[in-house]
Amino acid sequence: xxxxxxxxxxxxxxxxxxxxxxxxxxxxxxxxxxxxxxxxxxxxxxxxxxxxxxxxxxxxxxxxxxxxxxxxxxxxxxxxxxxxxxxxxxxxxxxxxxxxxxxxxxxxxxxxxxxxxxxxxxxxxxxxxxxxxxxxxxxxxxxxxxxxxxxxxxxxxxxxxxxxxxxxxxxxxxxxxxxxxxxxxxxxxxxxxxxxxxxxxxxxxxxxxxxxxxxxxxxxxxxxxxxxxxxxxxxxxxxxxxxxxxxxxxxxxxxxxxxxxxxxxxxxxxxxxxxxxxxxxxxxxxxxxxxxxxxxxxxxxxxxxxxxxxxxxxxxxxxxxxxxxxxxxxxxxxxxxxxxxxxxxxxxxxxxxxxxxxxxxxxxxxxxxxxxxxxxxxxxxxxxxxxxxxxxxxxxxxxxxxxxxx
Amino acid sequence: xxxxxxxxxxxxxxxxxxxxxxxxxxxxxxxxxxxxxxxxxxxxxxxxxxxxxxxxxxxxxxxxxxxxxxxxxxxxxxxxxxxxxxxxxxxxxxxxxxxxxxxxxxxxxxxxxxxxxxxxxxxxxxxxxxxxxxxxxxxxxxxxxxxxxxxxxxxxxxxxxxxxxxxxxxxxxxxxxxxxxxxxxxxxxxxxxxxxxxxxxxxxxxxxxxxxxxxxxxxxxxxxxxxxxxxxxxxxxxxxxxxxxxxxxxxxxxxxxxxxxxxxxxxxxxxxxxxxxxxxxxxxxxxxxxxxxxxxxxxxxxxxxxxxxxxxxxxxxxxxxxxxxxxxxxxxxxxxxxxxxxxxxxxxxxxxxxxxxxxxxxxxxxxxxxxxxxxxxxxxxxxxxxxxxxxxxxxxxxxxxxxxxx
Numbered sequence: 136x137x138x139x140x141x142x143x144x145x146x147x148x149x150x151x152x153x154x155x156x157x158x159x160x161x162x163x164x165x166x167x168x169x170x171x172x173x174x175x176x177x178x179x180x181x182x183x184x185x186x187x188x189x190x191x192x193x194x195x196x197x198x199x200x201x202x203x204x205x206x207x208x209x210x211x212x213x214x215x216x217x218x219x220x221x222x223x224x225x226x227x228x229x230x231x232x233x234x235x236x237x238x239x240x241x242x243x244x245x246x247x248x249x250x251x252x253x254x255x256x257x258x259x260x261x262x263x264x265x266x267x268x269x270x271x272x273x274x275x276x277x278x279x280x281x282x283x284x285x286x287x288x289x290x291x292x293x294x295x296x297x298x299x300x301x302x303x304x305x306x307x308x309x310x311x312x313x314x315x316x317x318x319x320x321x322x323x324x325x326x327x328x329x330x331x332x333x334x335x336x337x338x339x340x341x342x343x344x345x346x347x348x349x350x351x352x353x354x355x356x357x358x359x360x361x362x363x364x365x366x367x368x369x370x371x372x373x374x375x376x377x378x379x380x381x382x383x384x385x386x387x388x389x390x391x392x393x394x395x396x397x398x399x400x401x402x403x404x405x406x407x408x409x410x411x412x413x414x415x416x417x418x419x420x421x422x423x424x425x426x427x428x429x430x431x432x433x434x435x436x437x438x439x440x441x442x443x444x445x446x447x448x449x450x451x452x453x454x455x456x457x458x459x460x461x462x463x464x465x466x467x468x469x470x471x472x473x474x475x476x477x478x479x480x481x482x483x484x485x486x487x488x489x490x491x492x493x494x495x496x497x498x499x500x501x502x503x504x505x506x507x508x509x510x511x512x513x514x515x516x517x518x519x520x521x522x523x524x525x526x527x528x529x530x531x532x533x534x535x536x537x538x539x540x541x
Numbered sequence: 542x543x544x545x546x547x548x549x550x551x552x553x554x555x556x557x558x559x560x561x562x563x564x565x566x567x568x569x570x571x572x573x574x575x576x577x578x579x580x581x582x583x584x585x586x587x588x589x590x591x592x593x594x595x596x597x598x599x600x601x602x603x604x605x606x607x608x609x610x611x612x613x614x615x616x617x618x619x620x621x622x623x624x625x626x627x628x629x630x631x632x633x634x635x636x637x638x639x640x641x642x643x644x645x646x647x648x649x650x651x652x653x654x655x656x657x658x659x660x661x662x663x664x665x666x667x668x669x670x671x672x673x674x675x676x677x678x679x680x681x682x683x684x685x686x687x688x689x690x691x692x693x694x695x696x697x698x699x700x701x702x703x704x705x706x707x708x709x710x711x712x713x714x715x716x717x718x719x720x721x722x723x724x725x726x727x728x729x730x731x732x733x734x735x736x737x738x739x740x741x742x743x744x745x746x747x748x749x750x751x752x753x754x755x756x757x758x759x760x761x762x763x764x765x766x767x768x769x770x771x772x773x774x775x776x777x778x779x780x781x782x783x784x785x786x787x788x789x790x791x792x793x794x795x796x797x798x799x800x801x802x803x804x805x806x807x808x809x810x811x812x813x814x815x816x817x818x819x820x821x822x823x824x825x826x827x828x829x830x831x832x833x834x835x836x837x838x839x840x841x842x843x844x845x846x847x848x849x850x851x852x853x854x855x856x857x858x859x860x861x862x863x864x865x866x867x868x869x870x871x872x873x874x875x876x877x878x879x880x881x882x883x884x885x886x887x888x889x890x891x892x893x894x895x896x897x898x899x900x901x902x903x904x905x906x907x908x909x910x911x912x913x914x915x916x917x918x919x920x921x922x923x924x925x926x927x928x929x930x931x932x933x934x935x936x937x938x939x940x941x942x943x944x945x946x947x
Binding site (some may be wrong): 150154155157158161162164165166167265266267270271273274277278279280345403406407418419420421422423424425426427428429432434435437438439441442444445446456 | 570812829832844
């Protein structure tokens with residue numbers, strides 16, 4: 136029998152409790168041993184909970200109990216999750232987390248601490264919610280050099296963009312709808328401005344790089360500027376618009392970016408709609424593989440946490456290999472130096488003149504579509520700064536621009 | 542350093558050699574040790590191969606060499622792969638296979654033999670080629686009760702169906718095209734008649750059941766009977782047609798079937814085209830998750846084999862848990878008792894009479910579409926035998942029928 140504690144009994148933490156109770160026989164069979172919840176730490180009052188006896192509000196009770204070998208951290212946020220996680224790891228207890236902010240910010244230090252103390256730090260649920268992505272990247276694709284990862288990593292923004300595409304809702308209306316359904320928070324900044332996706336892609340990028348890639352250094356754009364003109368043009372050109380976290384290997388460096396992008400309809404990512412997430416991984420031997428599923432939600436995320444608990448219970452005492460270390464050099468390609476095709480939407484009175492000007496500035500085949508008010512086109516692939524330079528001299532108002540996912 | 546042997550130097554075996562050579566530094570880093578190929582067994586002449594010194598043609602050289610702890614079996618077929626695998630396992634060597642036929646037929650016995658001899662039997666590459674599916678099912682989803690798996694598990698038939706859908710090619714023309722491109726064999730029976738899919742879904746079903754589900758007992762249909770009338774009607778109704786291997790948990794039993802099915806366009810499986818595979822897994826906590834990628838091919842399949850090699854090298858001596866045992870009871874639901882909606886295509890001179898007759902026999906809302914020659918409709922969900930009974934009394938020629946994936 137393995138005794139565990141859950142610290143933080145919010146949405147995910149109570150989900151972990153529910154999964155372990157409801158699927159107890161599957162969990163025991165797969166872990167090869169019984170998983171016993173000895174403590175639940177939460178400062179709120181759970182005295183009317185059916186298992187009220189499990190609840191404690193002093194973290195030291197758990198830290199000082201040698202019987203507890205695994206601690207599930209589902210508090211979220213940096214503090215006190217960081218302090219509590221360090222305390223548990225320093226006592227040799229394996230910590231399992233769903234906390235993307237903590238993993239993205241202090242993962243390298245927590246892995247190091249786990250290694251020093253002969254325990255492990257697991258984080259499957261920090262990216263992609265219920266979708267198995269961390270372990271496939273680590274184990275199943277271990278024989279590949281991973282060349283790129285591109286993912287729809289945030290369900291809230293994907294729901295909003297799906298509504299804009301399928302129901303012609305404006306960004307504001309789609310956001311309200313997402314808030315009414317509980318998919319978006321009252322303050323939607325973390326989701327719609329791309330910061331949530333930034334943390335997740337920096338975790339995946341750090342794994343591929345083997346050294347930390349700091350989310351604060353990743354060029355991050357959100358979806359607020361997307362208009363219905365953009366969705367209409369994207370449809371005409373044969374694309375969908377998705378908020379993409381992308382990491383591409385360029386020689387010894389990595390181009391990491393979070394931005395809404397045009398995604399070709401033939402890509403499996405284009406069909407990832409509503410609150411679902413999809414992550415496309417490209418390996419030098421495997422080619423493309425995609426992982427799809429519920430990227431958030433109580434039980435899907437809890438089931439990923441529980442998969443880690445089972446893995447940890449099976450491998451007590453196994454040596455821990457840190458998935459990434461502290462950063463030793465800057466491996467990020469500057470945003471302006473990244474190479475993309477770009478969609479640009481213009482507002483102009485003289486369309487014929489604009490189209491002539493575009494054709495004179497951009498080599499290769501331009502895809503051009505227009506409505507009554509706007510002209511939009513897709514440039515050939517080039518460095519972002521070169522495209523911007525060419526655009527800056529053009530005599531027309533730019534109503535919007537988006538990168539095109541390769 | 543871990544020393545390995547490759548037995549069978551065909552497409553996949555030579556791919557394993559290539560992956561281990563090309564990605565040597567990634568493989569060593571991920572395995573935590575160097576992987577050294579000591580022998581390659583093949584009865585053909587490889588004297589001009591750059592590493593001709595590795596080749597042997599006597600299996601006992603490998604079996605008797607205590608330095609070799611891992612053997613990769615990429616021979617395919619039942620014999621001599623079965624005899625050779627048993628020999629290696631009986632000597633305590635871990636065997637890693639891409640051989641779906643052997644795993645589906647004798648997996649239970651080979652797992653048992655591995656356990657008795659303190660080694661392991663790995664089979665990630667036997668289903669889904671390069672797509673990580675076996676390990677996610679086993680580890681990542683360990684906290685779920687898996688309720689269903691539905692997969693496009695054969696690239697050849699998916700290519701043929703994609704061509705029929707997108708290019709209006711007949712089955713015969715699409716098959717010829719697949720043969721010209723090297724996607725289909727000269728004798729395409731194993732693929733187009735569903736037997737390949739049958740072995741793969743029986744492997745996945747056995748994992749979920751924990752006891753063997755014999756592929757010979759699974760109701761298996763291929764795609765030869767699909768016509769362009771069917772693809773046209775499917776499009777009209779908002780479906781694609783895919784060869785599906787499906788396993789659904791029904792209480793204590795399992796409904797396992799291989800058949801071409803109508804797949805709703807909103808399902809991620811509908812967008813899995815060409816030679817790609819996609820596997821949808823539904824867990825009671827996770828909801829739906831899909832795994833997508835190249836289901837065959839030299840390097841994708843080899844990269845899955847190598848992921849197993851790395852895992853085995855990291856876990857030498859770890860206890861092996863058999864993923865399934867011998868069958869102790871019949872858990873299969875009879876095909877006729879399975880519940881599906883059914884698409885039926887009729888050829889008739891009197892459409893009005895037929896539609897009246899259909900409406901009188903089938904409750905609920907019937908979806909009906911018709912062309913100059915045919916009428917097609919989709920029945921409500923019911924037991925297959927009940928639907929067939931109702932259809933048998935109808936006064937019109939049935940030109941085709943297909944199950945509808947739920």
